[in-house]
Amino acid sequence: MTLCELGEEKLLAQILPSLTKGAGVVPATGDDCAVVRFRAAKDYLLLKTDCVVENVHFRPAVSATAVGWKAMMRTLSDFAAMSGVPEFALITLIVPGDTKMQWVRNLYRGLNRAAARFQVAMVGGETSATVGSAAVIVSAAGRVEPKRCVLRRGGKANDDLFVTGVLGGSTRKRHLNFVPRITEARWLTQHFKINAMIDLSDGLGADLPRMAAASRLSFKLEKDSLPLSRGCSIEQAIADGEDYELLFAITREQRDKLERAWKKKFPRLALTRIGSFRSKIESRNSKLPSGYVHFQQRR
Amino acid sequence: MTLCELGEEKLLAQILPSLTKGAGVVPATGDDCAVVRFRAAKDYLLLKTDCVVENVHFRPAVSATAVGWKAMMRTLSDFAAMSGVPEFALITLIVPGDTKMQWVRNLYRGLNRAAARFQVAMVGGETSATVGSAAVIVSAAGRVEPKRCVLRRGGKANDDLFVTGVLGGSTRKRHLNFVPRITEARWLTQHFKINAMIDLSDGLGADLPRMAAASRLSFKLEKDSLPLSRGCSIEQAIADGEDYELLFAITREQRDKLERAWKKKFPRLALTRIGSFRSKIESRNSKLPSGYVHFQQRR
Numbered sequence: 001m002t003l004c005e006l007g008e009e010k011l012l013a014q015i016l017p018s019l020t021k022g023a024g025v026v027p028a029t030g031d032d033c034a035v036v037r038f039r040a041a042k043d044y045l046l047l048k049t050d051c052v053v054e055n056v057h058f059r060p061a062v063s064a065t066a067v068g069w070k071a072m073m074r075t076l077s078d079f080a081a082m083s084g085v086p087e088f089a090l091i092t093l094i095v096p097g098d099t100k101m102q103w104v105r106n107l108y109r110g111l112n113r114a115a116a117r118f119q120v121a122m123v124g125g126e127t128s129a130t131v132g133s134a135a136v137i138v139s140a141a142g143r144v145e146p147k148r149c150v151l152r153r154g155g156k157a158n159d160d161l162f163v164t165g166v167l168g169g170s171t172r173k174r175h176l177n178f179v180p181r182i183t184e185a186r187w188l189t190q191h192f193k194i195n196a197m198i199d200l201s202d203g204l205g206a207d208l209p210r211m212a213a214a215s216r217l218s219f220k221l222e223k224d225s226l227p228l229s230r231g232c233s234i235e236q237a238i239a240d241g242e243d244y245e246l247l248f249a250i251t252r253e254q255r256d257k258l259e260r261a262w263k264k265k266f267p268r269l270a271l272t273r274i275g276s277f278r279s280k281i282e283s284r285n286s287k288l289p290s291g292y293v294h295f296q297q298r299r
Numbered sequence: 300m301t302l303c304e305l306g307e308e309k310l311l312a313q314i315l316p317s318l319t320k321g322a323g324v325v326p327a328t329g330d331d332c333a334v335v336r337f338r339a340a341k342d343y344l345l346l347k348t349d350c351v352v353e354n355v356h357f358r359p360a361v362s363a364t365a366v367g368w369k370a371m372m373r374t375l376s377d378f379a380a381m382s383g384v385p386e387f388a389l390i391t392l393i394v395p396g397d398t399k400m401q402w403v404r405n406l407y408r409g410l411n412r413a414a415a416r417f418q419v420a421m422v423g424g425e426t427s428a429t430v431g432s433a434a435v436i437v438s439a440a441g442r443v444e445p446k447r448c449v450l451r452r453g454g455k456a457n458d459d460l461f462v463t464g465v466l467g468g469s470t471r472k473r474h475l476n477f478v479p480r481i482t483e484a485r486w487l488t489q490h491f492k493i494n495a496m497i498d499l500s501d502g503l504g505a506d507l508p509r510m511a512a513a514s515r516l517s518f519k520l521e522k523d524s525l526p527l528s529r530g531c532s533i534e535q536a537i538a539d540g541e542d543y544e545l546l547f548a549i550t551r552e553q554r555d556k557l558e559r560a561w562k563k564k565f566p567r568l569a570l571t572r573i574g575s576f577r578s579k580i581e582s583r584n585s586k587l588p589s590g591y592v593h594f595q596q597r598r
Contacts, residue, residue, distance in 0.1 A: 001399070001400045002396065002397045002398060002399055002400065003394060003395075003396055003397070003398045003399075003400065003403065003426075003428070004396035004397060004428070006400055008426050011400070011403065011426060012424055012426070014404075015403070015404070015407050015424065024386060024387070024420065025387070025420050025422055033423075034387065034389065034422035034423040036386075036387050036420070036422060036440075038337050038338075038340055038342075038344060038386075038440075038442070039337075039340040039341065039342050039442060040339075040340060040341070041337055041338040041339060041340040042338065042339070043337075043338050045337060045344070045387075045440065047387060047389055047422060047423065047438070047440055048389070048423070049348075049389040049390075049391050049423070049425055049436070049438045050391075050425055051391050051393060051425060051427050051436070053393060053427045053428070053429050054430075055429075055430055056427055056428055056429065057427070087323060087335075087337075088323070088324070088333065088335050088344075088346060090333060090346055090347070090348040090438060091348075092348050092349075092350050092391075092436050092438075094350060094352060094393075094434050095302060096302075097301065097302055097303035098301045098302070098303060099301060099302045100300070100301055100302075101300045101301065101302065101305055101310070104302065104310065104314070105313075105314070108314050121323065121324050121335070123324055123333035123335060123346060124332075124333040124346065124347070124348070125311055125314065126348055126349055126350060127302075127307045127310060127311070128350050128352045128355055128356070128434075129302070129303070129352070129355055130352050130354075130355065130431060130432045130434065131353075131354055131431050131432045132429060132430050132431010132432050133429050133430045133431050135393050135427070135429065135434060137348070137350070137391050137436050137438075139346070139348045139389060139391075139436075139438035141335075141337075141344065141346055141440060143337070143338060
């Protein structure tokens with residue numbers, strides 16, 4: 001069987017449980033960042049690596065500055081998902097030997113701008129030649145207070161589900177210049193008890209089932225409530241992906257206070273209730289949905 | 300200008316100084332690991348990323364288990380260079396979609412074995428498709444006591460230069476199954492004051508001038524003293540690279556004690572004095588040597 005036939009999710013599901021674990025690792029397998037303890041530090045240490053690959057995550061014609069911005073922000077968005085604060089980043093650059101220096105300089109300009117936006121220090125780099133597509137890998141370390149660390153697995157039955165911003169159509173441009181919702185996530189956990197959270201990188205149709213599965217719950221999605229990007233359909237909002245918005249679960253009791261406080265703090269950014277978590281028993285489908293395909297089948 | 304014409308060293312020299320830095324970063328630009336402070340932890344946090352790329356660092360025919368071992372150990376060797384203890388690792392796997400699952404499983408077997416050898420926890424993974432060569436990127440985090448953190452820059456004039464093990468010929472097999480000198484480095488800084496250290500990944504001919512440059516010193520290499528791998532010439536010991544042995548600088552006063560204690564602790568591993576650091580003024584060459592080319596010119 002090849003990787004294409006199996007898919008990334010199943011590959012990681014096969015491999016991750018068998019990996020060597022240690023005493024300092026906080027159980028959060030499959031979450032956006034790894035959560036570990038570092039010596040006697042009170043905060044958890046968060047670790048994350050992500051990559052952008054030419055012809056997969058960006059087309060060769062895209063400006064190198066935009067590629068750099070995207071590479072950094074994809075990794076930082078995973079810190080937002082856990083209410084973490086990214087602090088340090090390392091860059092691995094794998095490019096053909098005939099790559100122009102100007103392209104590399106522009107790439108680093110984009111990486112640098114994105115890092116500076118969140119006061120992330122770029123502390124090292126590694127480069128290698130390759131034959132084929134260019135790849136930029138950003139590895140980052142950061143912190144989160146244990147009480148404010150939000151995992152995918154913490155959702156409760158009857159929790160409200162909220163998303164920030166609008167969904168769909170990101171592939172037209174926004175996937176290259178988005179700003180991860182780090183500020184918003186930090187504000188959320190400062191003022192509210194968030195039960196579960198994820199950033200919408202693969203799209204609601206993949207990421208909502210993922211968060212539900214981690215919480216061992218089902219969900220009810222109110223499709224007509226979805227906040228749509230201009231000109232986008234409900235289907236696009238569910239399936240396009242690369243929104244990099246937050247999806248989170250929070251008890252119903254906090255709903256009114258949350259909506260009022262959000263409007264005051266972030267008047268320009270939508271916050272929309274799109275459904276709720278359900279216990280597995282309440283759900284009509286005995287098997288949890290596992291991706292966008294499922295949504296299509298239900299329609 | 301292309302990357303091939305410029306070379307990695309000059310590329311990083313151009314780019315690294317311009318990177319965004321923050322308050323928590325300990326100045327160690329160009330060192331093997333990035334050295335940062337994490338919250339109130341007494342130990343420094345060490346961060347490092349490194350990669351192996353098909354057709355560059357390994358041939359397609361090499362077993363995936365060996366590729367995994369090498370990918371992990373390359374990164375861990377940089378912790379040895381700073382007397383650090385690696386603790387956590389993240390894997391990014393970039394492979395063509397038609398890669399066989401068995402290859403991936405074997406790769407992870409090698410990564411896992413190598414991580415387990417030093418009690419490193421593999422805490423996360425990311426995969427992406429690509430067109431072209433496979434690449435395995437290992438990012439690791441670890442720790443070192445500030446007093447035992449050894450940089451490249453700390454060498455003093457008249458320091459003895461020592462190397463562990465034997466040099467040369469690694470490309471025949473050893474580059475795939477080497478064990479980084481983490482245990483040895485930790486022992487060294489527990490018992491001795493080591494002024495500067497580096498792991499020999501690019502070969503003595505590149506790495507010794509690097510350490511000298513970082514320390515703003517020149518060096519005298521006693522070529523006839525070089526510990527040679529079986530069947531290797533002095534030239535190969537200098538130029539082959541991928542030895543992953545330690546090269547370090549230590550004051551002359553500690554020489555006798557070091558040699559005696561080493562023989563007792565590591566009776567099967569050679570420790571060889573190969574020369575000494577010199578002040579720039581003492582040196583005949585006004586310009587510091589910058590790589591193996593220089594050695595060829597002097598011969």
